[in-house]
Amino acid sequence: MVELIHTLADHNDDVNCCAFSSSLLATCALDKTIRLYFLSDFTEVPYSPLKFHTYAVHCCCFSPSGHILASCSTDGTTVLWDTQNGQILAVMEQPSGSPVRVCRFSPDSTCLVSGASDGTVVLWNAQSYKLHRCASVKDGSLVACAFFPPGNLFVTGSSCGDLTVWDDKMRCLHSEKAHDLGITCCDFSSQPVPGGERGLQFFQLASCGQDCQIKIWVISFIHILGFELKYKSTLTGHCAPVLACAFSHDGQMLVSGSVDKSVIVYDTNTENILHTLTQHTRYVTTCAFAPNILLLATGSMDKTVNIWQFDTETLCQAKIPDQPKQFTENWSEDDVSNWLCAEGLEDLVDIFKMNNIDGRELLNLTKESLADDLKIESLGLRSKVLRKIEELRTKVKTLSSEIPDEFICPITRELMKDPIIASEYEHFKKNINRCQTRPNNRREKTYKLIL
Structure with a gap:
């Protein structure tokens, strides 16, 4: 379904960010360096590592063409690199000199946004390398940024939890509290939501934060008709703060990394969990999908970057039951087996089948029944199963509360x-x-x- 095909262990400190172009993978870390790898064999390019920053490098990103790489650092600079030879094209200093936490290119490569710890956000001209416009948020550090795919606005996220929407003239269109304790990352799906209203194109935005949640938003913006943002749903697969999230290029998957050391891949259509990856030994700080191939990169405070490859033939088979079988109590034994595989608990499939565990029995499992009846000896494994079952119980309650009473049998x-x-x-x-x-x-x- 998904296979770990390579591990990069060249950084000497926590990995903060990773990014793909069509032919390269870039990674950056607390060790002040940026490293570049060929996607063909994951060997490091001859001019790597890139060295200029004097403090930790927090973020790196490619221009849409892949010809330029941007990196930003605690040293207060955003640097543009030529990906053909590793030469520095420009060094752009944040006006306030504050540490720069995030940088992003616009979809047409004409602009670059940099956000800093003092709340300042700068829109740079990516051709002249000069400051175009500057603004700031009221509170907190800017730690997240994503461009609306049509390119006429962008979103920033702050450490105080605010999600702020800006147009291309740096006017604040909207701001709201999105996550308690702070936002950590946000990303737009490049594919529009099917069936837009009134001929408009709607795009999904994912935001994640210290509240252990991933929130999905739907955004539309036309200069004549104005801006619209709607909250859609919340994903609660992680049990600790979520540090990173990213959509796949085709918009069909969303990946997230967390303080709980896990990586979760969601199906964006059903919001079901497709895969849970637990190979990192410390916090997962970054994740990114390749643009043209089914590759996923995840970086961690364990100083490594893992490269994962998806099997296109079995990708869809990992989905847990869809409607109307989203009602867990109606799951068959096979549905429960599929759920176990999707949650990374495939070793328990035979035990559950041997004991005829269907959806109703699954929801009734307890710590004692897992140990005494199913004979699961590992305490950690029992705890993980119980956490996943509790998530299902919560979803069942949520679904039940959303069903109109006239659709429920009164008896x-x-x-x-x-x-x-x-x-x-x-x-x-x-x-x-x-x-x-x-x-x-x-x-x-x-x-x-x-x-």
């Missing part, structure tokens, strides 16, 4: 798959012989009780 309190309202019952009885499906006795008794 069994279960979701009715083929409900008949009381006013239709007499007509149903008169024509029962002509119906293709004859109601069973239990259902008819239920109708009499309702009437």
Whole structure:
């Protein structure tokens, strides 16, 4: 499904960021360096590492063409590098001299945004290397930035939790508290949401933060009609602060990395977990998808960058049950097995099948039953299973609260798959012989009780 194919261990300190072009992978770290690798064989390019910064390098990103690499540092500078030879094209100093935490190119490569610890955000002309416009947020450090795919606005995230939307003239269009305790990263899907209203294009934005959550937003912006941002949903797969998130190039997957040392890959259509990767030994600080191939890079405070490859034939098979089987109590034993695989618990599939664990039984499992009945000896494994089951229970409660009461059977309190309202019952009885499906006795008794 997804395979670890290479580990890069050249940095001497925490890896802070990684980024792909069509042919290169860039990584940067607390060791003040940026390293570049060929995607063909993951060997380091001859002019790597790139050295200029005098303090930690927090972020790096390629221009859309891949010809320029930008890096920013605690030293208060954003540096542009020629990816053909590693030469410095420009050194752009933050006006305030504050440490620069994030940098991003616009989709057309004409502009570069840099955000600093003092809350200042600078829009640079990427051709002349000169400051174009400057602004600032009210509170907190700027630690996240993403450009709207059409290119006419960008979003910044701050350490105080604010998500701020700017247009291309650096006017603040919107600001709101998105995450308690602070935002850590944000990213736009490059693909529009299907079925946009009124002919508009809507794009998904993911933001993550210290509150252990990933939030999905839907954004549209047309100069004539104005700006619109809507909260869509929250992903709660991690049990610790989420430090990084990124969409795949086709918009079908979202990846996140966390203080819990795990990497989670989500299906963006269903928001189900496709894969949970746990090979890093310390906090996962960065993650990025390659633009043209199914490669994923994840970086960590363990000083390594892992390269993962997806199997296109089995990618879709990892999805856990979709609607209407999102109601966990209706899962079959096979659905439970698929869920275990998607959560990285494939070693437990045989045990669960041997004990005929379906969705209803899964939700009823306890610490004691895992140890005594299923004989799972590992304390850590039992704890992980219980955390995942608790997440399912929370989702079940959320789904149940969202179902209108008229769709719930008043007797069994279960979701009715083929409900008949009381006013239709007499007509149903008169024509029962002509119906293709004859109601069973239990259902008819239920109708009499309702009437």
